[in-house]
Amino acid sequence: MNTRTSIEKIREKAAAMRRDSIEMGYVAGSHGAHFGPALSSIEIVASLYFGVMNHNPQDPCMRERDRFVMSKGHACLSYYAALVEAGYLSREQMYTFKGDNSILPGHPSCHVEFGLEVATGSLGNGFAIACGMAMAAKIKNETHNVYCVLGDGECDEGLIWEAAMNAVKNKLDNLIAIVDRNSFQLAGKTTEIMDLDLAKIWQAFGWEVVIVEDGNDVASLLDALQAMQQSGSGKPHLIIAQTVKGKGISFMENNLGWHAAPINREQYEQAQSDLELV
Numbered sequence: 001m002n003t004r005t006s007i008e009k010i011r012e013k014a015a016a017m018r019r020d021s022i023e024m025g026y027v028a029g030s031h032g033a034h035f036g037p038a039l040s041s042i043e044i045v046a047s048l049y050f051g052v053m054n055h056n057p058q059d060p061c062m063r064e065r066d067r068f069v070m071s072k073g074h075a076c077l078s079y080y081a082a083l084v085e086a087g088y089l090s091r092e093q094m095y096t097f098k099g100d101n102s103i104l105p106g107h108p109s110c111h112v113e114f115g116l117e118v119a120t121g122s123l124g125n126g127f128a129i130a131c132g133m134a135m136a137a138k139i140k141n142e143t144h145n146v147y148c149v150l151g152d153g154e155c156d157e158g159l160i161w162e163a164a165m166n167a168v169k170n171k172l173d174n175l176i177a178i179v180d181r182n183s184f185q186l187a188g189k190t191t192e193i194m195d196l197d198l199a200k201i202w203q204a205f206g207w208e209v210v211i212v213e214d215g216n217d218v219a220s221l222l223d224a225l226q227a228m229q230q231s232g233s234g235k236p237h238l239i240i241a242q243t244v245k246g247k248g249i250s251f252m253e254n255n256l257g258w259h260a261a262p263i264n265r266e267q268y269e270q271a272q273s274d275l276e277l278v
């Protein structure tokens with residue numbers, strides 16, 4: 001497959017994942033869903049699952065698989081949608097989102113046989129676990145990588161920085177973290193709540209940092225991910241992907257009200273019509 005074909009294919013997967021995310025959020029009914037945080041991360045997760053990671057839906061527990069951790073676990077819709085599009089989860093399972101006894105609750109639980117690697121939701125924890133997984137791979141002389149998606153608001157958590165220091169100390173160059181920099185968190189803009197120069201801080205902690213100006217552009221994400229994979233810096237890697245919260249749905253984009261909310265029939269139909277244009 002040449003690069004252009006693969007970019008096109010990943011874009012198609014991303015479009016399907018966006019549709020799946022809206023479907024799941026709609027079946028959740030009055031429980032609502034974290035639409036905004038999931039939609040900003042669609043291209044990041046699609047690029048990982050369909051362009052970068054070594055994994056096999058036919059053999060989900062394959063020892064040498066690259067590991068994926070959705071540290072901002074509330075954005076699970078994009079994660080579940082990738083697993084549906086990759087073939088780990090059936091569409092029937094997809095439509096159980098947030099239902100009783102579903103394996104797809106509002107924050108991911110651990111079902112490795114369905115590609116659900118780590119239970120996350122308490123911000124900071126997933127990233128620390130990802131650091132531990134990368135460390136374990138080093139100890140066991142295993143060559144897989146660990147990929148971890150975290151939120152920009154999540155970087156306010158102290159645990160992130162404890163784990164970040166540990167990753168540098170242990171030279172975890174098999175760890176690639178991607179910050180979904182959508183510039184919003186739960187209760188406001190990240191600049192208003194904790195105005196951090198993330199690139200400077202992560203670099204100061206000893207990480208190799210790349211900024212992707214358009215983190216909803218698959219080609220730019222692939223360039224950054226491949227550069228990190230091939231880098232011989234010996235440092236853990238961080239990509240800051242500047243994204244749009246609620247990306248792709250007109251009334252959700254940059255709208256804090258859609259951090260988490262139920263979607264009604266009229267809004268669902270509007271979202272579907274928006275997606276024809278994406």
Ligand SMILES: Cc1ncc(C[n+]2csc(CCOP(=O)(O)OP(=O)(O)O)c2C)c(N)n1
Pocket residue numbers: 036037038040072074075121122123124150151152153154155180182184185186187245259
């Ligand atoms: C330890 C912890 N504290 C608080 C929360 C509640 N919470 C859920 S989402 C969220 C905001 C996260 O913002 P960000 O990381 O920027 O992700 P985004 O939703 O913008 O994608 C918060 C504070 C949590 N899940 N875990």
